[in-house]
Amino acid sequence: MVHSLPIPLLLLLQFLALIPTVYSNNIISRAAQRTHKVAARHTHAIARDLRVAFGAVLVSEPPQQLLANGRTVYCKSNAVGSSGTGQGNSNSSSGTGTPTKSASAGSPTASAVSPWKLAEAHNGSEFFQGWSFDVGADPTHGVVDYLDQSQATSAGLAYVNSAGNAIMAVDTTNNLSGNRESVRITTNSQYNQALWILNAIHMPTGCGVWPAFWTNGPNWPAGGEIDIVEGVNDYTNNQATIHTNPGCSMPTSNTTALGVTGELVAQTNCAAAETGNQGCGMRSNSNVSFGAAFNNNGGGVYASKLDDTGVSIHFWPSAQVPSDILAGTPQPSSWGAPFAAWPASTCDPSTFFYNQSAIFDTTLCGDWAGSAWNSTGVPGQEQSCAQRTGYSTCESFVMAEGSAFSQACMFNWEVKSVNIYQYKP
Numbered sequence: 001m002v003h004s005l006p007i008p009l010l011l012l013l014q015f016l017a018l019i020p021t022v023y024s025n026n027i028i029s030r031a032a033q034r035t036h037k038v039a040a041r042h043t044h045a046i047a048r049d050l051r052v053a054f055g056a057v058l059v060s061e062p063p064q065q066l067l068a069n070g071r072t073v074y075c076k077s078n079a080v081g082s083s084g085t086g087q088g089n090s091n092s093s094s095g096t097g098t099p100t101k102s103a104s105a106g107s108p109t110a111s112a113v114s115p116w117k118l119a120e121a122h123n124g125s126e127f128f129q130g131w132s133f134d135v136g137a138d139p140t141h142g143v144v145d146y147l148d149q150s151q152a153t154s155a156g157l158a159y160v161n162s163a164g165n166a167i168m169a170v171d172t173t174n175n176l177s178g179n180r181e182s183v184r185i186t187t188n189s190q191y192n193q194a195l196w197i198l199n200a201i202h203m204p205t206g207c208g209v210w211p212a213f214w215t216n217g218p219n220w221p222a223g224g225e226i227d228i229v230e231g232v233n234d235y236t237n238n239q240a241t242i243h244t245n246p247g248c249s250m251p252t253s254n255t256t257a258l259g260v261t262g263e264l265v266a267q268t269n270c271a272a273a274e275t276g277n278q279g280c281g282m283r284s285n286s287n288v289s290f291g292a293a294f295n296n297n298g299g300g301v302y303a304s305k306l307d308d309t310g311v312s313i314h315f316w317p318s319a320q321v322p323s324d325i326l327a328g329t330p331q332p333s334s335w336g337a338p339f340a341a342w343p344a345s346t347c348d349p350s351t352f353f354y355n356q357s358a359i360f361d362t363t364l365c366g367d368w369a370g371s372a373w374n375s376t377g378v379p380g381q382e383q384s385c386a387q388r389t390g391y392s393t394c395e396s397f398v399m400a401e402g403s404a405f406s407q408a409c410m411f412n413w414e415v416k417s418v419n420i421y422q423y424k425p
């Protein structure tokens with residue numbers, strides 16, 4: 001049906017669908033940039049019309065990088081004109097590419113009393129209070145050096161922006177011989193059970209990058225690791241994983257029986273030592289849950305719950321966040337199926353997870369982004385990063401092309417809040 005629309009109308013509809021109504025100007029401008037690039041490719045007339053209609057927010061520079069090796073690399077846009085990896089759908093009922101069934105924005109549960117009570121909030125000008133900056137080399141062998149707080153602050157790599165959002169960035173000096181400076185922060189607090197809710201509007205994305213938001217216990221893997229947001233390079237679908245001591249597994253690989261909307265990416269054994277550190281990962285079925293697709297869609301909310309029933313993780317695109325979450329009274333029982341879950345029946349939470357701290361990090365290359373440099377086939381990675389950039393290794397690309405990261409494909413986290421709740425019915 002959509003194919004019968006005249007192209008300009010189709011573009012306009014797609015453009016309108018992309019305009020987030022509640023986001024800050026920089027997000028609107030990113031959506032406008034991307035749409036302008038595509039619109040201009042198809043017809044000058046529609047581009048002119050859009051410029052008139054959206055004057056101030058339409059930026060004429062397309063999101064592309066002119067690399068030092070002479071190549072032009074376009075940011076992945078994952079929406080208009082891309083190869084069909086779902087679309088940002090900020091306010092429409094068609095549901096294209098936003099398969100989260102449980103999104104019940106405006107649900108009546110918002111005013112109900114939640115059994116989950118806020119234990120700590122990280123937001124606004126005080127976002128960085130209660131975190132420690134991890135310093136030094138990346139244990140996953142990325143080509144970054146993590147800075148302490150005063151270094152990161154003076155380098156402009158950790159700050160709260162004028163919108164009140166926390167920025168965690170990577171150094172973009174153009175051509176480096178050593179590692180790039182980056183940021184990795186860990187909460188001082190630790191919980192045996194909790195509900196961690198991340199509200200982010202941008203995450204690092206693009207060839208070479210490997211960002212993560214996760215929780216981790218002491219004496220790895222004994223204290224357990226829950227990777228809530230993780231992926232590499234151009235991926236558009238988030239991958240959540242747990243890594244544990246031997247003895248924790250998933251009861252089945254049948255996702256229907258598990259009651260999750262995501263899919264298994266590897267095996268059902270979660271033991272780090274028995275799986276070459278792979279753990280048991282689940283990929284979200286949402287094409288806007290990670291990377292450029294997440295950013296272009298205005299970001300979203302992740303909720304990771306660790307309690308007597310096990311571990312489960314939900315994701316909502318920003319326009320579909322349940323009202324109970326926005327109200328600060330989360331009601332997990334009203335959220336429907338998570339995209340990932342590891343039930344207590346085959347992985348006792350009190351045995352395999354304790355003293356969990358939350359962590360943000362951004363690394364470059366290393367064990368995952370580097371080793372996947374030549375790979376394709378994961379959603380978002382139709383073309384390998386080697387092909388896209390013209391560099392045969394991840395390290396040579398990120399060392400030589402820092403300015404590529406300072407533009408539209410930013411290696412930045414932009415986080416509205418991290419709220420941690422405890423079960424206190």
Ligand SMILES: *[C@@H]1O[C@H](CO)[C@@H](O)[C@H](O)[C@H]1NC(C)=O
Pocket residue numbers: 084085086097098099285286287379380
């Ligand atoms: C995007 O998501 C839809 C399901 O919502 C799926 O059918 C499609 O294959 C996905 N596209 C890619 C490239 O992963």
Ligand SMILES: *[C@@H]1O[C@H](CO)[C@@H](O)[C@H](O)[C@H]1NC(C)=O
Pocket residue numbers: 021022091092
């Ligand atoms: C979304 O669309 C509905 C129905 O068209 C409208 O009432 C509502 O105000 C819109 N929401 C936003 C956030 O624009």
Ligand SMILES: *[C@@H]1O[C@H](CO)[C@@H](O)[C@H](O)[C@H]1NC(C)=O
Pocket residue numbers: 121122123124125164328
């Ligand atoms: C941070 O979050 C807390 C708890 O939701 C809220 O009371 C406070 O107003 C927020 N602060 C800012 C600056 O948004």
Ligand SMILES: *[C@@H]1O[C@H](CO)[C@@H](O)[C@H](O)[C@H]1NC(C)=O
Pocket residue numbers: 254255256257
């Ligand atoms: C997966 O589980 C569902 C629900 O228990 C069941 O109906 C279905 O047959 C199972 N699929 C396979 C391939 O076993």
Ligand SMILES: *[C@@H]1O[C@H](CO)[C@@H](O)[C@H](O)[C@H]1NC(C)=O
Pocket residue numbers: 190218219355
């Ligand atoms: C876990 O946290 C508790 C309470 O702070 C502490 O007493 C205990 O030593 C911690 N366990 C480990 C293994 O760090």
Ligand SMILES: *[C@@H]1O[C@H](CO)[C@@H](O)[C@H](O)[C@H]1NC(C)=O
Pocket residue numbers: 370371372373374386392393
């Ligand atoms: C990718 O391919 C290039 C050229 O064939 C090779 O030099 C490089 O080692 C490969 N990298 C990985 C991670 O396989």
Ligand SMILES: *[C@@H]1O[C@H](CO)[C@@H](O)[C@H](O)[C@H]1NC(C)=O
Pocket residue numbers: 068069175176177400
């Ligand atoms: C980066 O700098 C090195 C010398 O430090 C030089 O050999 C190389 O050509 C430069 N690369 C680019 C892409 O500018």
